[in-house]
Amino acid sequence: MKHKLIYVIPFLLLLVGLYFMPIAVFESNLSKMPGDLGDTRFNNYILEHGHKYLTGKIDNYWDAPFLYPYKNVTALSDNLLGTLPIYSFFRGIGADRETAFQFWLLTLFTLNFIFCFIALNKWSANVILSSVGAYIFAFSIYNLGQLDHVQVFPKFIAPLVIYWFWKFISETKIKYFLFASLGLIYQFYCGMYLAFMLTYVLLFFGIAYFGIYGRQSWHNKFWNKRSIAYLSSIVILSVFILLPLIRPYLEVAGSMGMRKFDAAINSIPTFRSYFFSSDASSVWRFLSNHAIGKISEWWGHRLFFGATLWLGLIVGVYLVISKRASFESRKYIYFLLSAVFLAVIFCLNFNGVTLYKFIFLLPGFSSMRAIDRIINLEVLLFIILFVFSFAKLQEVFPRVKYFIFVLPVLVVVDNLFDANKVKRFDKQMSQQRIADVKNRIKDQYDSKYTAIAYMPFLTHVENESDGYLHTVAIQLDAMTAAQELNVPCVNSYTGFDPGNYLNFFFDPRDKTLDEWCEFNQYKSSQIQHINDLGKKEVSRKKINLVAHNNKFLTAVQDAEPLVYANREKAAAWENFIMVRFENGDCFIKASTNFLWSAEIGKEGIVVASKSEAGEGETFRIVELNNTTIAFKAANGLYLSVDSISLNVFARSSVIGPTELFKVIEF
Structure with missing residues (x-):
């Protein structure tokens, strides 16, 4: 005994x-999950993928439905x-x-x-x-x-x-x-x-x-x-x-x-x-x-x-x-x-x-x-x-x-x-993030497409050091939501990143998605873009904008991030992402991930300071030729460059030379 x-x-x-x-x-x-919104949820995804395989809900274990259309993705980790x-x-x-x-x-x-x-x-x-x-x-x-x-x-x-x-x-x-x-x-x-x-x-x-x-x-x-x-x-x-x-x-x-x-x-x-x-x-x-x-x-x-x-x-x-x-x-x-x-x-x-x-x-x-x-x-x-x-x-x-x-x-x-x-996160918060993305996919998904690419536009984070984890969390949100819906997705987070995938991972837009599909010898037209804006995109491109004075536009990274037309050359951080919609509207995002906005109460001065998209951040594009456009702000006035301060304002009622901008695509 x-x-x-x-x-x-x-x-x-x-x-x-x-x-x-x-x-x-x-x-x-x-109520808590260990680790962060990255590796923990990826392992949860892999286990859930295995469970779906064991229970006969999917018939291929090694070709998990992420990083689409790449094959054998389960073996990447x-x-x-x-x-x-x-x-x-x-x-x-x-x-x-x-x-x-x-x-x-x-x-x-x-x-x-x-x-x-x-x-x-x-x-x-x-x-x-x-x-x-x-x-x-x-x-x-x-x-x-x-x-x-x-x-x-x-x-x-x-x-x-x-x-x-x-x-x-x-x-x-x-x-x-x-x-x-x-x-x-x-x-x-x-x-x-x-x-x-x-x-x-x-x-x-x-x-x-x-x-x-x-x-x-x-x-x-x-x-x-x-x-x-x-x-x-x-x-x-x-x-x-x-x-x-x-x-x-x-x-x-x-x-x-x-x-x-x-x-x-x-x-x-x-x-x-x-x-x-x-x-x-x-x-x-x-x-x-x-x-x-x-x-x-x-x-x-x-x-x-x-x-x-x-x-x-x-x-x-x-x-x-x-x-x-x-x-x-x-x-x-x-x-x-x-x-x-x-x-x-x-x-x-x-x-x-x-x-x-x-x-x-x-x-x-x-x-x-x-x-x-x-x-x-x-x-x-x-x-x-x-x-x-x-x-x-x-x-x-x-x-x-x-x-x-x-x-x-x-x-x-x-x-x-x-x-x-200990590093951990709220389980319900994670579940809600996934549910939000799932609802966006359900609202926008068209079954004629083979797969989706979730490409959120509103991606600003307060602390720049959190930027990578934020990107990872977005990928896991999309992967898990798509897994629930049994829809393959391009989004991925794994141990190896094949080919040019990281270009899309860090910079999701038309060109990087096209290049990823080209790497896989796959037609990008078979992949549907899903965003967090609730509107169907026509295009998403990385651009430089050149004003009538032949100066590049820049959004200064100050307490008041004004938009100027004063650069002889554009540095890497002075490009913009422009997303266009079927009705001719667009949003423009600076490298800080803040959106352009026309401040109606401040003479329509344009700043890159908004993390959410609303009426003030919406611009209507007027195409004049293949490379030259004008922008109409929500106040009904056109963007123009002030000849003295070189600030960009939304205060012109007609399109003249100072309202013209040349688009240079990357």
Whole structure:
């Protein structure tokens, strides 16, 4: 009975971890989603796409209906197939898309703890240390830095794969090679990134083992035809199971090539990264600022996993140096220390110098650019070292068992954080954004078109640094709304951007859409433009405007952004987007994403200061020839250039020389 009571500890730690990590982030009413409006919702989209495939609502998994008409788009990022049944189960019992996603993630946290505990307990036979190690794997504060990229959370099989691999290399039993191989393949189905990183961890785990223990037993055990045949059969079986998954990714690699090393180097951890904490941490907040500006792309480098594992490393070093432990125990700890050292040193950036260059040359590794995510698997080596260091320390100093009994409390305190400081967003707000776009598509969609391109015109954001995320959020709004309506869309957000797609992504207009379709050898006339203006567009073009004085128009970026005709040459930021409608009206947008407006109460002076489109922002185009036009404002007067101030006003009742503008299209 006493033996069974100790299992209350992992059970309680699991409940505490779920409460303090995912439930705290979601809030008890599930009103919040982790991360931002980009990656989180993209992963939700991929899971929903998989659910639609599983339930027979679509018949092609790899050609997801975004980035249209490009093929094999699902293989441009992680697919999450291995955990898709979990999400699909919650959808099947009535949860909406976002709530099913939250339950999917909650389940992953649970499985990460349970599977890690099982592996560690089988390995060490120490329930308390295994519980603490599992808590760190599933709920440590390093996970806060991963909430932007929830595709890294399906990692529950990894602890067992390492355990099985250890059993295979230490006991030379072929069944464990089979288990480890199948587990690794399953990790590939859960996520390509994590599978390659698990392979990386296994590589250095194996190198460390053979470096310390030698390989004589292997030679004696496996250097015979029967063993070689068994091992070969397992490899062939593994390749056969993996092939349906890997083939689409090989096609992507063949068509787009691999990433350049320069694209990955800034994400390789530095020494500082391992002591860079989330600013949400309650205990370690003072470690949350020292790397900002010191590390390129620092936002992905919050890898600090609390003090508990570092204490385990210190204990391990002490045991090896002090020689208080037995020779076999020291040898074992030395092996684990070596595995940690090799895994860290080969994925460390020393001011631009890194051994990871050699890893990057291995097949598959050049497909990855966010190398800092290695922490999700690398942490397991630290955890294994921690468990066995304290287990061996207890053998040397029996009273250490009292400290071990306190560790479950200490590890919880070590990893406490303030959920209000974690990046997250309101679930209902996201759902409303998608519903708004869905309604616009429904109002404008014509079934004679094959697909849509959602091209909002009102895209101003107050903070320029939010511009990229705003663009990403718009793409996900459109993708998800189109997914609900079963309408293919050009809009996209994914791991790779083929061809010239980014031109459309950042600058959606006629020309960039035409060029994207041309890249795909597809007729752009088959794609319908959908906007946020409620009116059918005739055209959307990037232009320069030249006044009668042969000066280019510009919208100055001041407190009062007046429009002038005073530039000899137009800089890149001095162009405009003009959208025209069937009735001859148009809107004009400056590079600040503010719309032109004729200020009726200020003599009709034209400013680029409006984020919404109304009567004052509407101009009627009068075409005089192919390149020369005049503009009539909402006050019924024409735009003209003041000869002294060179400001543009809407105050002329007739069209004369000063009311003429030449249009230069990009």
